[in-house]
Amino acid sequence: xxxxxxxxxxxxxxxxxxxxxxxxxxxxxxxxxxxxxxxxxxxxxxxxxxxxxxxxxxxxxxxxxxxxxxxxxxxxxxxxxxxxxxxxxxxxxxxxxxxxxxxxxxxxxxxxxxxxxxxxxxxxxxxxxxxxxxxxxxxxxxxxxxxxxxxxxxxxxxxxxxxxxxxxxxxxxxxxxxxxxxxxxxxxxxxxxxxxxxxxxxxxxxxxxxxxxxxxxxxxxxxxxxxxxxxxxxxxxxxxxxxxxxxxxxxxxxxxxxxxxxxxxxxxxxxxxxxxxxxxxxxxxxxxxxxxxxxxxxxxxxxxxxxxxxxxxxxxxxxxxxxxxxxxxxxxxxxxxxxxxxxxxxxxxxxxxxxxxxxxxxxxxxxxxxxxxxxxxx
Ligand code: COA
Numbered sequence: 421x422x423x424x425x426x427x428x429x430x431x432x433x434x435x436x437x438x439x440x441x442x443x444x445x446x447x448x449x450x451x452x453x454x455x456x457x458x459x460x461x462x463x464x465x466x467x468x469x470x471x472x473x474x475x476x477x478x479x480x481x482x483x484x485x486x487x488x489x490x491x492x493x494x495x496x497x498x499x500x501x502x503x504x505x506x507x508x509x510x511x512x513x514x515x516x517x518x519x520x521x522x523x524x525x526x527x528x529x530x531x532x533x534x535x536x537x538x539x540x541x542x543x544x545x546x547x548x549x550x551x552x553x554x555x556x557x558x559x560x561x562x563x564x565x566x567x568x569x570x571x572x573x574x575x576x577x578x579x580x581x582x583x584x585x586x587x588x589x590x591x592x593x594x595x596x597x598x599x600x601x602x603x604x605x606x607x608x609x610x611x612x613x614x615x616x617x618x619x620x621x622x623x624x625x626x627x628x629x630x631x632x633x634x635x636x637x638x639x640x641x642x643x644x645x646x647x648x649x650x651x652x653x654x655x656x657x658x659x660x661x662x663x664x665x666x667x668x669x670x671x672x673x674x675x676x677x678x679x680x681x682x683x684x685x686x687x688x689x690x691x692x693x694x695x696x697x698x699x700x701x702x703x704x705x706x707x708x709x710x711x712x713x714x715x716x717x718x719x720x721x722x723x724x725x726x727x728x729x730x731x732x733x734x735x736x737x738x739x740x741x742x743x744x745x746x747x748x749x750x751x752x753x754x755x756x757x758x759x760x761x762x763x764x765x766x767x768x769x770x771x772x773x774x775x776x777x778x779x780x781x782x783x784x785x786x787x788x789x790x791x792x793x794x795x796x797x798x
Contacts, residue, residue, distance in 0.1 A: 422620030423557045427498035427611040429480025430763040431473050432463040446597035453601045458729025462604025462754030464589045470518045471527050474585035477607035497769035502611055509580040510539035511556050513548025513758040516587045546725050546786025548758030549584050553794055554624040556580040560614045583609035584758035591638050593685035604754030608762025619797045623712035626792040635692040636787040641684045698734035700791040704783050708793035718779055725784035726750040726760040774798045
């Protein structure tokens, strides 16, 4: 018994930006980007929200028509339509939610009429899908198995939707060539079902290494005007409108300066992240395969975070595995953070690369520094 993937979907915003298009913004070129990253183009949201992309990917995973966001391109892998009311849990890993309250998960649940679901977000940066699917599987196992063993009654979770959606373009410094060529927007989703007669998810492995050198960061600068000093309330600062104007003026200035590290954009030490990523990816695959009591030869496909094709090739080499055993979907998406793994998994399934009974490893790394892997049977 276990949590089995019964549907997958992905969606991308309509605007596609080729590598050479970025020459209008920074000093770069197609050849540099392709050889260093494997990226040829990426999709960028102009007016598609994080939630709209999530809606389109989730509808694809549920095998239902996304009439509400039918203008957003999506790919679906789903044997038969899944009743939205049968979803008990929505977990939404994202670093780019449209709002803080409601959570992205709650907004999506309401919009898709997932009437019976509980819903919450998590932030594990690019490892979000791995953490999200691991948490969902734990909740499903606890509610379906442990109740019988220890008597603790939990709400039964039979079906869960894990949906990642990211608008990294909102957090990208489009003047910084070391980062802006890497990122793109998109969403990926998977539906898990607890089944008594199939193994589904066999092993999960999650990890968090300290980012001692701040190799990958993005600040959260928003603060409402504060009428406080160390001595208490400052009545003169209680004119909230005036204080708000000051805050706006400050951020206009920060934006104008452009190089300030206070700006709410992703900052990265590319080489430090590269070194961490290659090792972490290989080590997570080894851990999860060992935990499952299997060997690398038993794995049909590895679906890695799509951050850089060179990182994936580095991990393949470290594991002494053929690159053919890795799903490569980065060429027309770039790095879409947490969405990368479910988008690539949807590609692999839709391309017919996997059959029932095949064993697959999903693996990712990201800011935090998070990393992890999930081993499952299709
Ligand atoms: N176009 C052209 N030249 C560029 C460039 C671009 N977009 N970005 C950087 N360069 C230049 C650099 O300025 C440098 O020039 P110099 O030698 O004259 O100083 C040169 O290319 C090499 O830069 P470097 O940073 O050493 O390149 P790299 O081989 O490390 O590749 C990354 C850079 C970002 C592609 C790579 O480090 C990487 O992918 N890191 C991991 C990033 C990642 O995955 N982040 C997300 C984690 S979830």
